[in-house]
Amino acid sequence: MRYQDKDYQTVWLENGRLFIIDQNQLPFEFTIIELHDIEQVYEAIKIMKVRGAPAIGAVAALGYALAIGKGEDIHRSYQLLLSSRPTAIDLQNGLDFVKQAIARQITGAGIKAAAIGAAQQFTDNIANECLLIGKYGNELIADNCRILTHCNAGALATVDYGTALAPMREAHYAGKNIFVYVDETRPRLQGMRLTAWELAQEGIDHAIIADNAAGYYMQQGKIDLVITGADRIARNGDIANKIGTYSKAVLAKENNIPFYIAAPFSTFYRQLLSGRDIPIEERPAEEVLTFNGVALSSGLSGALNPAFDITKAKYISGYITPAGIFNKKDFDKLWEMNIKVQNSGQI
Numbered sequence: 057m058r059y060q061d062k063d064y065q066t067v068w069l070e071n072g073r074l075f076i077i078d079q080n081q082l083p084f085e086f087t088i089i090e091l092h093d094i095e096q097v098y099e100a101i102k103i104m105k106v107r108g109a110p111a112i113g114a115v116a117a118l119g120y121a122l123a124i125g126k127g128e129d130i131h132r133s134y135q136l137l138l139s140s141r142p143t144a145i146d147l148q149n150g151l152d153f154v155k156q157a158i159a160r161q162i163t164g165a166g167i168k169a170a171a172i173g174a175a176q177q178f179t180d181n182i183a184n185e186c187l188l189i190g191k192y193g194n195e196l197i198a199d200n201c202r203i204l205t206h207c208n209a210g211a212l213a214t215v216d217y218g219t220a221l222a223p224m225r226e227a228h229y230a231g232k233n234i235f236v237y238v239d240e241t242r243p244r245l246q247g248m249r250l251t252a253w254e255l256a257q258e259g260i261d262h263a264i265i266a267d268n269a270a271g272y273y274m275q276q277g278k279i280d281l282v283i284t285g286a287d288r289i290a291r292n293g294d295i296a297n298k299i300g301t302y303s304k305a306v307l308a309k310e311n312n313i314p315f316y317i318a319a320p321f322s323t324f325y326r327q328l329l330s331g332r333d334i335p336i337e338e339r340p341a342e343e344v345l346t347f348n349g350v351a352l353s354s355g356l357s358g359a360l361n362p363a364f365d366i367t368k369a370k371y372i373s374g375y376i377t378p379a380g381i382f383n384k385k386d387f388d389k390l391w392e393m394n395i396k397v398q399n400s401g402q403i
């Protein structure tokens with residue numbers, strides 16, 4: 057991700073130290089912070105300084121590896137990080153990737169090196185897979201395409217490049233004229249604060265719309281394609297993603313607009329048969345009732361704040377993956393590919 061003529065990743069290790077871009081400060085401040093210990097990694101995920109399924113997986117893997125290197129309790133560290141957020145499966149996949157690598161070691165030095173090596177590989181895989189998602193997803197984007205996206209599935213949410221935003225970047229680099237409708241994404245405004253900021257950095261033409269406006273633009277024939285990310289993809293193709301994704305998918309079907317999910321292999325979870333069993337995070341009511349400490353309601357009402365919803369496979373036209381674009385017909389091939397990647401770490 058390029059910012060003021062410098063390339064950044066969202067999450068990275070430098071001389072054995074873990075850094076992130078603090079996403080809670082964007083778009084007003086671009087702040088880099090160091091996470092010194094596993095408690096800080098846990099806190100950063102929980103309060104969403106780092107967020108987006110693949111980015112959570114990467115920071116958890118790196119934080120876990122550093123904790124192992126410092127001789128902290130392997131089981132406690134795993135459980136603490138796993139408990140930071142429940143919906144994105146990338147978190148568990150990142151921790152498991154490290155755990156499997158250390159299980160093969162016998163010496164203390166071997167364990168430390170294996171943990172760091174695996175965490176870095178998991179992180180690099182995500183960035184590389186996002187590049188491929190961009191390449192394949194670009195094929196769906198015609199010149200003058202008008203695309204809707206929800207939440208932030210850009211470089212900030214991954215390690216670099218993005219999932220849903222990767223095809224848009226690629227289309228833009230290929231010289232295609234595109235326009236992106238950015239759902240603001242209440243209550244935490246990841247679309248307005250983060251996606252719009254990323255698109256602005258890239259010079260991609262876009263506008264922020266209120267979440268409720270998407271149906272109107274679809275009905276007007278002004279949206280050609282919807283692409284979002286996912287936090288977990290079940291065996292039958294159901295997905296969990298940011299609250300509001302489901303209603304966009306239903307609206308897209310009603311208006312005959314293709315609706316695609318873009319995701320790296322860390323987001324797939326074949327052990328789960330359907331979306332029905334995906335745990336949905338319930339976040340604090342304050343996120344709905346206030347913004348940056350400013351009250352948005354009278355103070356007399358409570359609020360409910362589910363952070364994700366489930367979109368059934370029947371609403372999804374296809375899945376943009378690092379191995380190509382799949383639909384439900386060839387889903388078995390996708391899972392075979394997924395098993396290979398998760399076993400070898402290679403595409």
Ligand code: MRU
Pocket residue numbers: 107108109110144206207208209210213214218219220246284285286287297298299363
């Ligand atoms: O609560 P968030 O901001 O972590 O939710 C993020 C999303 O829902 C993204 O769409 C998803 O993680 C995919 S990111 C490539």
